[in-house]
Amino acid sequence: MTNEKTKASEEQIAYAGVLNVGMWFGLFLLVVTFIVYISGVLPSYVPIDDLPKYWTMRVHDFNVALNAPTGWHWTALVGKGDYLNFVGIAILSGLTILCYLVILPILFRKKVMAYVVIAIVEVLVLSLAASGLLKVGGH
Amino acid sequence: MPWWVWPLSLFVVTFILGILAVLGGVGGGVLFVPIVGGFFPFNIDFVRGAGLLVALAGALAAGPGLLKRNLASLRLALPVALIASAAAIVGAMIGLALKPNVVNTLLGATILFIVVIMATAKKSDFPVVPKPDALSQSLGIMGIYREESLGKDVEWNVHKTPLGLVLFIVIGVMAGMFGLGAGWANVPVLNILMGAPLKISVATSKFLLSITDTSAAWVYLNQGAVLPMIVVPSLVGIMLGSIVGVKILAKAKPKAIKWMVIGLLLFAGARSLLKGLGIWK
Numbered sequence: 001m002t003n004e005k006t007k008a009s010e011e012q013i014a015y016a017g018v019l020n021v022g023m024w025f026g027l028f029l030l031v032v033t034f035i036v037y038i039s040g041v042l043p044s045y046v047p048i049d050d051l052p053k054y055w056t057m058r059v060h061d062f063n064v065a066l067n068a069p070t071g072w073h074w075t076a077l078v079g080k081g082d083y084l085n086f087v088g089i090a091i092l093s094g095l096t097i098l099c100y101l102v103i104l105p106i107l108f109r110k111k112v113m114a115y116v117v118i119a120i121v122e123v124l125v126l127s128l129a130a131s132g133l134l135k136v137g138g139h
Numbered sequence: 140m141p142w143w144v145w146p147l148s149l150f151v152v153t154f155i156l157g158i159l160a161v162l163g164g165v166g167g168g169v170l171f172v173p174i175v176g177g178f179f180p181f182n183i184d185f186v187r188g189a190g191l192l193v194a195l196a197g198a199l200a201a202g203p204g205l206l207k208r209n210l211a212s213l214r215l216a217l218p219v220a221l222i223a224s225a226a227a228i229v230g231a232m233i234g235l236a237l238k239p240n241v242v243n244t245l246l247g248a249t250i251l252f253i254v255v256i257m258a259t260a261k262k263s264d265f266p267v268v269p270k271p272d273a274l275s276q277s278l279g280i281m282g283i284y285r286e287e288s289l290g291k292d293v294e295w296n297v298h299k300t301p302l303g304l305v306l307f308i309v310i311g312v313m314a315g316m317f318g319l320g321a322g323w324a325n326v327p328v329l330n331i332l333m334g335a336p337l338k339i340s341v342a343t344s345k346f347l348l349s350i351t352d353t354s355a356a357w358v359y360l361n362q363g364a365v366l367p368m369i370v371v372p373s374l375v376g377i378m379l380g381s382i383v384g385v386k387i388l389a390k391a392k393p394k395a396i397k398w399m400v401i402g403l404l405l406f407a408g409a410r411s412l413l414k415g416l417g418i419w420k
Contacts, residue, residue, distance in 0.1 A: 003285075003292070005283050005292060006209060006283055006284050006285045006292055007209065008206060008207055008208070008209040009213065009214075011213060012206045012207070012209065012211075012212075012213050013206070013207060015206055015213065016202065016203040016204075016206035016207045017203070019199060019202045019203045019206070019349075020203035022199075023196075023199040023200055023202075023203070026199075027196065027200075027374075027378075030371060030374070031371070031375065033367075034367060034371040037367060037368075038143075038146075048142050048368075049142055051142055051366075051368055052140070052142055052145065052180070055180065055181045055182060055185055055366060055368070055369070056180050056181070056182055057182055058182055058184055058239065059182070059184040059185065059188075059235065059362055059363050059364040062182075062184075062363065063362075063363045068363050069363065070361060070362055070363045071361050072361075082367055082368075085367035085370075085371065086360075086365075086367070089192065089360065089365060089367070089370065090360070092192070092195060092196060092199060093192075093195070093353055093356045093357055093360060094353075095199060095353075096349055096350050096353045097353075103213075112279070114277070114278055115214075115217060115278075118217050118218055118221050119217065121221060122217070122220065122221050122224065122350070125221065125224055125225050125228070125354060126224065126350075126353060126354055126357070128228070129224075129228050129353075129354040129355075129357035129358055129361075130357040130361075131361075132361040134228065134232060134358060134361070136232050136235040136236050136358070136362055
């Protein structure tokens with residue numbers, strides 16, 4: 001039996017709700033776009049038959065050899081079967097930021113200011129990671 | 140060899156890994172990276188990117204249920220996640236800058252270290268927390284959950300929070316650097332060090348991965364180290380394997396499976412180490 005004391009908090013329920021919907025949506029999209037990719041309905045940026053020549057390379061060499069996009073430049077290539085998959089991947093990777101934004105007003109209303117600050121900083125950290133501003137040195 | 144052999148093999152292998160991960164009580168990422176990195180032709184950069192997304196998807200899938208049942212605690216997870224996710228970004232950037240042989244050597248050493256932790260670490264269902272520390276008190280890190288096996292409500296607190304947060308810097312860096320989920324490290328720190336009940340620790344750790352791995356996954360994604368041809372078959376394989384694993388769990392002998400997983404990790408860790416050192420190419 002669940003009583004009031006053992007119930008999940010309002011923010012936990014809100015977080016779980018967004019996570020649940022977003023996760024299934026992202027996964028569904030990922031599977032559908034992958035089927036589109038391997039079926040060849042859309043042309044691929046990197047021809048599938050050639051892929052084994054490139055996936056042994058380091059990512060930096062891969063990007064140079066294929067002039068592959070980094071950061072958010074893949075969005076210009078969503079018409080290609082391979083980069084279409086990035087839509088689902090980006091949704092799954094971005095979901096946590098959305099969940100934090102959803103619970104922020106609840107935390108604020110409850111006046112748990114330490115958690116408001118933690119949530120805001122976390123959104124900034126994840127947004128920085130997602131922004132593509134962080135560059136890794138070449139090899 | 141035609142291209143489709145590899146994603147198909149990946150699907151079969153990750154399906155088996157998904158079953159073993161559930162039965163052995165480990166996350167999929169920790170098995171995925173050394174095994175796929177060691178025995179498939181993909182560069183370790185793409186394997187780590189896929190490993191993070193595999194661990195992330197598993198955590199996202201488990202998160203809603205764990206939060207709703209109040210087993211994963213946001214109060215416990217949020218401060219820890221902030222530290223771990225920031226550290227994971229640093230780890231991902233270091234990992235992508237290192238040479239593959241260095242990554243493989245360090246990964247092999249880490250996996251062998253994980254084997255030692257898995258073989259020796261004790262777990263405590265209800266650790267004793269004599270006095271919650273000031274930081275956890277001020278953040279309100281505490282809770283109460285229904286322990287169905289005992290038929291009663293269990294109140295919990297934590298202690299040694301500052302030390303726990305410091306350790307999560309190390310855990311985050313390693314998760315980002317190697318593309319591993321970090322449940323193997325999260326659970327001992329939350330349970331043994333900080334004193335959270337085992338169920339709360341396991342559930343919060345799983346949920347925590349959805350935040351830690353998100354930050355590192357973005358770094359890999361933005362560097363182009365994510366190939367759908369590796370990610371999608373792995374992700375689907377490991378998720379379907381996990382579903383089958385849960386069904387087998389009721390009939391399996393957990394101890395035997397645990398040692399099988401440890402044996403598998405030992406083999407995969409040794410392979411990574413020897414590959415990195417150029418002894419077993």
